């Protein structure tokens with residue numbers, strides 16, 4: 102099988118929600134700030150599409166395609182309150198003319214107005230989704246199936262997807278992305294020593310791993326930082342999903358346990374709980390490149406990449422690729438994690454600094 106991302110999308114009836122390929126940019130001001138001689142690239146999956154952008158759009162291209170092929174009229178999915186996947190599902194369903202119902206679980210211990218009303222939750226409402234809140238200790242997917250029964254009773258045709266859209270269908274989005282990266286490497290004349298992503302529901306890492314395997318390329322170049330599950334559980338989920346993605350879609354190649362490389366050092370106290378390294382990573386990339394990471398996923402994974410670069414994991418002249426997965430609306434639910442005092446200065450009309 103030739104690793105052609107457009108042919109894969111066409112074969113599976115994927116809809117179009119973002120521009121392909123997403124751009125790859127070299128981050129030279131960040132390189133200079135680190136001063137290690139390592140070449141750092143960012144793949145802009147955060148800006149290439151609708152709804153504020155982000156990695157879930159690649160999965161949703163295949164999931165919405167599948168839903169439409171099955172004649173479904175309502176997209177039902179799950180996540181945490183500040184789920185980027187939920188927000189992009191709402192945007193994608195609107196774009197494709199489907200209804201959208203979101204079952205959002207209260208999994209992060211936050212009770213303030215920012216977390217419970219701003220960021221992704223504000224956008225869910227603007228995109229017109231119906232939001233169901235469930236307590237953190239209930240299984241949101243079980244609730245989604247109950248909700249789907251009720252919709253069927255009303256004559257609707259629901260399509261139910263679990264958190265993160267990380268099914269063997271959704272993961273095809275990152276199989277296509279892996280092939281896109283191989284094409285872009287060839288065009289750039291560059292070879293990335295490592296391709297780094299966050300790992301939440303495992304679909305991004307699993308899809309990239311499956312894509313590399315199907316193309317006969319080195320699977321271990323793809324490495325992720327677990328931000329949700331323990332690294333052991335993330336490893337088991339990623340391996341199982343990579344294998345299921347190859348098998349369910351009749352793709353060649355295989356992924357073995359030793360080829361799935363996951364680092365658990367950046368998760369901190371838990372999912373959705375800020376770390377100091379995340380804050381430093383978000384601010385460093387913002388202040389050197391004008392680019393935004395998010396507090397839950399990409400800020401933590403990028404902190405891990407920074408630690409690896411600073412710790413000498415790469416030779417000068419080696420290149421690394423960071424896949425920017427989006428999630429920027431999450432910043433508005435995490436105001437307290439960032440230091441606003443240092444920038445909150447106002448100037449008098451004569452240019453002298455006045456008290457903030």
Ligand SMILES: *Cc1c(COP(=O)(O)O)cnc(C)c1O
Nearest residue numbers: 185301302303304305398426428
């Ligand atoms: C969901 C998400 C991830 C993680 O992707 P998975 O496929 O769930 O592992 C990374 N970054 C952002 C911004 C996300 O929303």
